[in-house]
Amino acid sequence: MPFSSLPEHLADWGHRLTAAPIYLPAGDALQPATSLPFAAGYLVLMGESLSRQHLIATVDQLAERGVQWALLTPFTHVETEVVVLALSAYDRELVAWCKQQAWPLDAVHIEHLPTLSQPGLILMDMDSTAIQIECIDEIARLAGVGEQVSAVTAAAMQGKLEFADSLRNRVALLKGAPVTILDTVAANMPLMPGLTLLVDGAKAAGWKVAIASGGFTRFAGKLQQDLGLDHIEANEMGVDGDTLSGLVHGRIVDSQVKAQTLQKLQADYGIAATQTVAIGDGANDLPMLKLAALGVAIHAKPIVREQAQVAIRQGDLETVLCLLQAGTRIAELR
Structure with a gap:
């Protein structure tokens, strides 16, 4: 032909x-x-x-x-x-x-492309990856300190600031805001296009799907409940009565914790290293993207797009499922 x-x-x-x-x-x-x-x-x-x-x-x-x-x-x-x-x-x-x-x-x-015909693991960032917003920026906007917090968020995601310190500084600006702001933001999180297709397709193939986020458990927990995610790793926002305390409790989920989470879940679930996928958009996602068999930068910051194995600029999260289906077809022909 x-x-x-x-x-x-x-x-x-x-x-x-x-x-x-x-x-x-x-x-x-x-x-x-x-x-x-x-x-x-x-x-x-x-x-x-x-x-x-x-x-x-x-x-x-x-x-x-x-x-x-x-x-x-x-x-x-x-x-x-x-x-x-x-x-x-x-x-x-x-x-x-x-x-x-x-x-x-x-x-x-x-x-190498993982295959849906074998067990696998997807670990993804949450803010601007699984959902279309940065939750802390939305909280700050409702609390009246949006511009200050958004500027720090942007610098952190571009790798210009150390993540843990930047998170503490942003959360400190939220001190005294009503706790109900968290519920408002959680109820209005726009999912990233293709997220449901990706999660449903992976789960139907017996894969594990999890979130490792520098954001907060209040929001990651809602996604876990709504989508049936297998695990979430996120930060705990401090509360003092009916207001936010301006503190982050416990270990901060930074870039190294995200990479460690990928390793731990891979071991816990008995997943082959060649069957791991990580998805993110910010500089603090790079270690887990580089560690995974398939590291996908989705509509990412320039530093992330340059260093990641795969950079998705036009499509949405459905493209990750397309890559896994391509890997499945390849495995069937080998």
Whole structure:
């Protein structure tokens, strides 16, 4: 089948690529195959408007680097189209190339993808990751100190301030605010798009899903109750009667605690190291992102996007489920 004869939009490829689960390039043609010839790395394209031109640009880039490829039959999850290329080599510079593309889709290059066919663990940040807000900023806004707290939050998430000290300083500004503010914020937390799809899909496959947050148990606990999460790790906001005390009780969940939580849950649940996923957006998420088999920066700060294995800029949390489904298809073909 001539490569150039395929429809422009990948959503229309399904009825053309039916002879086999894998296709190998042979000049301008795609030849069907039944087993993966390469497994040194993978390149995944995900989006709602994938086109043949995106794939051509990608394989041209692979050709420049001398990387051979095999195309898995594209699939669609909800509205996200997914194309997976199995590669003959893993190239760290290709990771940077994927992150730099100004496409209305996400390109990911990684050595290994976990599979939903085996037990696994997802550990995610909460604020601006599982939900669309920073809870402490919302509390501060209702308490009348929003601008002061938001400025410190932004600096901490960009890695410009030490997280534990910045958290104590922000919480101190909330002293005397009514406790009922917590209930107001908890009742109005907007979930990150794709969160429910990700959690439900992972849980249906028998995976464990947890939160490790530099935020607070009041909010993480509500998510745990609403979504059926297996574990939460978060901070305890101090209360003095009917008002906030301005203190944080106990150990602060900083970057190292997040990484330690990933290790502990992996051990507690008996999960293979190759089956761990971490998701976050701030600098204090980097250690757990680097520790996980699949570390995903979702709409992240620049420092996080640059250092993470995977940077999702266009899609939402559904893309993480798409990556796991891609890993499942790869495992079935190996």
